[in-house]
Amino acid sequence: MKIPLTKLFLSIACVLLYGGTSSFSQEKSDPAAEAKIEDLIRKMTLEEKIGMIHANSSFTSTGVPRLGVPELTTSDGPHGVRPEHGRDWVLDNKGNDSSTYLPTGITLASTWNPELGYAFGAVLGSEAKYRGKDVILGPGINIIRTPLNGRNFEYMSEDPYLISKMVVGYIKGVQDQGISASLKHFMGNNQEIRRDGINVEMSERALREIYLPGFKAAVIEGEVNTVMGSYNKLRGEYCTYNDYLINKILKGEWGFRGLVMSDWGAIHSTKEALLGGADLEMGTDLSMLPNPDYNKFYFADPALKMVRSGEVSEKVIDDKVRRILRIMFKTHMFDKRTPGELATKEHAAVAKKVAEEGIILLQNKKNILPVSKMVKTIAVIGANANRENAMGGGSSQVRPPYEVTLLAGLQNLAGSDAGIRFEQGYTIARNAKADPSLIRKAVDAAKHADIAIVAGGWIHGYDYSKWDDNAYDAEGFDKPSMEMPFGQDELITAVARANPNTIVVLYGGGPIDMSAWVNKVKGIIQAGYPGMEGGSALAEIILGKVNPSGKLTVTFPKKLQDSPAHKLGEYPGDSVNVHYNEDIFVGYRYFDTYKVKPQFAFGHGLSYTTFEYGKLSAATVNGDTFVRLNVKNTGTMAGAEIVQIYVHDKKASLKRPEKELKSFSKIFLAPGEVKELIFKLDKEAFSFFDSKQMEWVLEPGGFEILAGSSSVDIRSKVEIRL
Numbered sequence: 001m002k003i004p005l006t007k008l009f010l011s012i013a014c015v016l017l018y019g020g021t022s023s024f025s026q027e028k029s030d031p032a033a034e035a036k037i038e039d040l041i042r043k044m045t046l047e048e049k050i051g052m053i054h055a056n057s058s059f060t061s062t063g064v065p066r067l068g069v070p071e072l073t074t075s076d077g078p079h080g081v082r083p084e085h086g087r088d089w090v091l092d093n094k095g096n097d098s099s100t101y102l103p104t105g106i107t108l109a110s111t112w113n114p115e116l117g118y119a120f121g122a123v124l125g126s127e128a129k130y131r132g133k134d135v136i137l138g139p140g141i142n143i144i145r146t147p148l149n150g151r152n153f154e155y156m157s158e159d160p161y162l163i164s165k166m167v168v169g170y171i172k173g174v175q176d177q178g179i180s181a182s183l184k185h186f187m188g189n190n191q192e193i194r195r196d197g198i199n200v201e202m203s204e205r206a207l208r209e210i211y212l213p214g215f216k217a218a219v220i221e222g223e224v225n226t227v228m229g230s231y232n233k234l235r236g237e238y239c240t241y242n243d244y245l246i247n248k249i250l251k252g253e254w255g256f257r258g259l260v261m262s263d264w265g266a267i268h269s270t271k272e273a274l275l276g277g278a279d280l281e282m283g284t285d286l287s288m289l290p291n292p293d294y295n296k297f298y299f300a301d302p303a304l305k306m307v308r309s310g311e312v313s314e315k316v317i318d319d320k321v322r323r324i325l326r327i328m329f330k331t332h333m334f335d336k337r338t339p340g341e342l343a344t345k346e347h348a349a350v351a352k353k354v355a356e357e358g359i360i361l362l363q364n365k366k367n368i369l370p371v372s373k374m375v376k377t378i379a380v381i382g383a384n385a386n387r388e389n390a391m392g393g394g395s396s397q398v399r400p401p402y403e404v405t406l407l408a409g410l411q412n413l414a415g416s417d418a419g420i421r422f423e424q425g426y427t428i429a430r431n432a433k434a435d436p437s438l439i440r441k442a443v444d445a446a447k448h449a450d451i452a453i454v455a456g457g458w459i460h461g462y463d464y465s466k467w468d469d470n471a472y473d474a475e476g477f478d479k480p481s482m483e484m485p486f487g488q489d490e491l492i493t494a495v496a497r498a499n500p501n502t503i504v505v506l507y508g509g510g511p512i513d514m515s516a517w518v519n520k521v522k523g524i525i526q527a528g529y530p531g532m533e534g535g536s537a538l539a540e541i542i543l544g545k546v547n548p549s550g551k552l553t554v555t556f557p558k559k560l561q562d563s564p565a566h567k568l569g570e571y572p573g574d575s576v577n578v579h580y581n582e583d584i585f586v587g588y589r590y591f592d593t594y595k596v597k598p599q600f601a602f603g604h605g606l607s608y609t610t611f612e613y614g615k616l617s618a619a620t621v622n623g624d625t626f627v628r629l630n631v632k633n634t635g636t637m638a639g640a641e642i643v644q645i646y647v648h649d650k651k652a653s654l655k656r657p658e659k660e661l662k663s664f665s666k667i668f669l670a671p672g673e674v675k676e677l678i679f680k681l682d683k684e685a686f687s688f689f690d691s692k693q694m695e696w697v698l699e700p701g702g703f704e705i706l707a708g709s710s711s712v713d714i715r716s717k718v719e720i721r722l
Ligand code: BGC
Pocket: 076, 077, 137, 184, 263, 264, 395
């Protein structure tokens, strides 16, 4: 018997309403812990309280040994536990600090698989625990506003909904291990240029619709324990102690009960910062090295003086101490933690799985991939093919026990008699140009091989001591342009001319200008930064052992000027301000609405199999809309499809994006298999933020619900009226 749609949805609505939904437990409290916290605060001297709210070494803040309160120990970072820098920033080079190097944030998000977010977080949490850390300084979730931001590789997406879904799993994964995650960088840190003080101006609508939702989900659904404020300002006030952001929105509207820490050195005043909602001042004044005096911190002696003089109430300090103690109790810092594990095979398997699902097949003309069994000789070209990335990029560096490069991955999988010849192709060095002799050798290798694989794209620097070498995808820098560095355009063009079966593998945290060669090569793979098992995952995808299933989390423009902030000339701002005048039209919201054709669209990613979408049907029950769709694997290989659900508002009183992502599902299908998918869209999925009324508004009328394989490849539609 076929169940009528409305009946089916009604029963699902009940399950969703009464089971399963996550609670807003930032409001929940543990009465026993709260009583102990109040007792501890009562027993502390003012000096002891002040000790707790500022750093006392590069990564720790002071405890109160007399009362059994331990130091709080933090560690980067978002995709692996950072090597030991001791208390003084000097790399230790002696301890057992080889941690699992997971794929970076953008590659994790490219999996579109929230369960992998959880597995990823669990690895981090377990390893942090083993290494004696209390807080992992991640995830980083700033919106990818410009392709040039040097930290895009650590972040997830241009789309707030996708971020919201991926971040919650990550946080729960970390925190279920009894370790705190630190959500960063709150907020508006969307460029590295002048990050220390640039003032971001954006509309309330952009704030609410684009820049805040990921943070909100992390706080409310993810129940994150700590939030790190960003370096920059918003509307004239530093974000770390921006009254509107921290007191009103984070701690007020969202009911955040955890700890707000500064980014390292992000506090620049005492009273304003104490009252603006920052709880813990971290960092090291580099000018104080090698003997920093932490008593000089704004939240140290100057704060003590202000409380003693009555300028700031002791209650303000108590609240900060309470928040620190709260996360200490929550993460078992007063009792015994379960043991963690470091760099196990299981953790490496998670790193590999994330890489397998996060690597994206962008182009596959004439099904050049997977590489046919008939192929006997492969030319592997490009310095990125045997480059390790883990120790580059700034604070997110990781020292893994090993890192499988693309070249090693191919050699391991194909075997030594596979006929692989490697040529470097280009030299990695700042401002390096095309090298004719390297190109000549690469062309020769390509000519004598059945296929040519060129590994290129962006880089992380390798040597942390040479700051400059970290550039391109690195903290503290933005990329100088979207053009390929080191003369790679010339190299790829020459290789493609020499061998029609050329495949390009791109590393990096986002878009690169491919216009010089995109139509000349058959295959393009976006590897992102795929972690310590990245080379194995890439080799398995290239040789057909794994079917690729990642999709882009950012639009790849044809050229930088097509990207909205650049088109408007609103990057990187002047020496004081940057105006986000593109407003809510970030990423595909801009490209779609203003009909600008991207190189590769948001949500795009190919598979070795094909999927057929059935007809969409929809019904609205108690204000929620349920959408039903069948998807079939019509090819010959098992594979996964990421079905994306977008909403298009047919008529609105405000200009709205052409479409917005409001749900998605990654499904795994055997050849011939069909699955029924049901998506729930609540009121918010159809609403926009009205800055005049200062609230979300749902305007009645017609809406289209679109099911797509990417933001531009819509396979099925249904219209509803609300
Ligand atoms: C970065 C943070 C990082 C901190 C500690 C800062 O420079 O912006 O992301 O967690 O340093 O290393």
